[in-house]
Amino acid sequence: xxxxxxxxxxxxxxxxxxxxxxxxxxxxxxxxxxxxxxxxxxxxxxxxxxxxxxxxxxxxxxxxxxxxxxxxxxxxxxxxxxxxxxxxxxxxxxxxxxxxxxxxxxxxxxxxxxxxxxxxxxxxxxxxxxxxxxxxxxxxxxxxxxxxxxxxxxxxxxxxxxxxxxxxxxxxxxxxxxx
Numbered sequence: 001x002x003x004x005x006x007x008x009x010x011x012x013x014x015x016x017x018x019x020x021x022x023x024x025x026x027x028x029x030x031x032x033x034x035x036x037x038x039x040x041x042x043x044x045x046x047x048x049x050x051x052x053x054x055x056x057x058x059x060x061x062x063x064x065x066x067x068x069x070x071x072x073x074x075x076x077x078x079x080x081x082x083x084x085x086x087x088x089x090x091x092x093x094x095x096x097x098x099x100x101x102x103x104x105x106x107x108x109x110x111x112x113x114x115x116x117x118x119x120x121x122x123x124x125x126x127x128x129x130x131x132x133x134x135x136x137x138x139x140x141x142x143x144x145x146x147x148x149x150x151x152x153x154x155x156x157x158x159x160x161x162x163x164x165x166x167x168x169x170x171x172x173x174x175x176x177x178x179x
Contacts, residue, residue, distance in 0.1 A: 003048065005154040009077040011050055017069030027071040030063035037061075041075070050153045051077055089130045091150045091159070092143040093121065100125040103146040104175040110142060111135065111172075118171040119163030126159055127171065 003013045020026065023044055030037055041061060045051050051059065060076045094100045100118055107114045107129060116129040124147075131139035143149045150156075167174050 001048075003050065003154075003157075005152075005158045006074075008150060008152045008155055011075050011154045013048075013073040013075065014066075015070045015073060020070055025071075027063045027065035030061060030071070030073065041073075045075065049157055051075065088136075088151050089128050089153075089156050090140055090143060091152070091156050092127045092129075092147045093124055093150070094127065094147040095124045097125060099146055100127060101175050101178045103127055103143070104172040105179040106142060106146075107139075108172040108176045111139065114172045115169055116171040117159075117168045118166040118175065119159045120166055121159060121163040125166070126163060128156055128159065 001013065001015055001019045003011050006012055015023075015025070023040055025037075025040065030041070038059060038061065042051075042059065045059075058078045060078055062074045064072045064074075066072060092103065094103060104116060104118070104127065107116055107127075111129075111131065114129055116127055119126045119128075127143075129139065129143075140149055
């Protein structure tokens with residue numbers, strides 16, 4: 001099984017024949033979009049850490065069988081149903097290292113033991129952090145002062161695949177020393 005993030009709210013998942021059997025899926029049954037199929041796929045997406053903040057009925061699914069077995073599955077969010085006060089990772093894209101260091105310094109000062117990671121990503125940097133449910137809104141607002149904020153699971157998951165890790169887990173502690 002492999003996946004590619006096509007946009008902030010769309011993921012392309014390629015399932016092998018073995019993957020399909022493991023989850024008792026058939027391309028034809030996915031096309032029916034029944035609540036049971038959506039729950040099964042939501043479970044699959046949960047294991048992949050994709051779109052955990054969306055209810056199964058807020059996901060749009062399209063499946064295309066492959067000649068050699070398996071299928072290509074496109075999953076898009078229908079939006080509007082995210083719980084803002086959930087504990088969920090946030091991603092903040094920054095334009096340079098200086099801004100990233102300032103962001104990490106600020107997080108260290110306003111959060112208790114922030115477990116943040118920094119990646120070199122595209123033409124800038126990306127910082128991920130998971131605030132508590134109580135601090136979610138405050139931390140999201142803080143991050144937005146430094147760059148573009150997202151909670152897209154697909155985008156966050158692609159960091160480890162397409163980004164270059166700078167500091168994982170303790171970025172605020174390490175990079176704050178550069179401030």
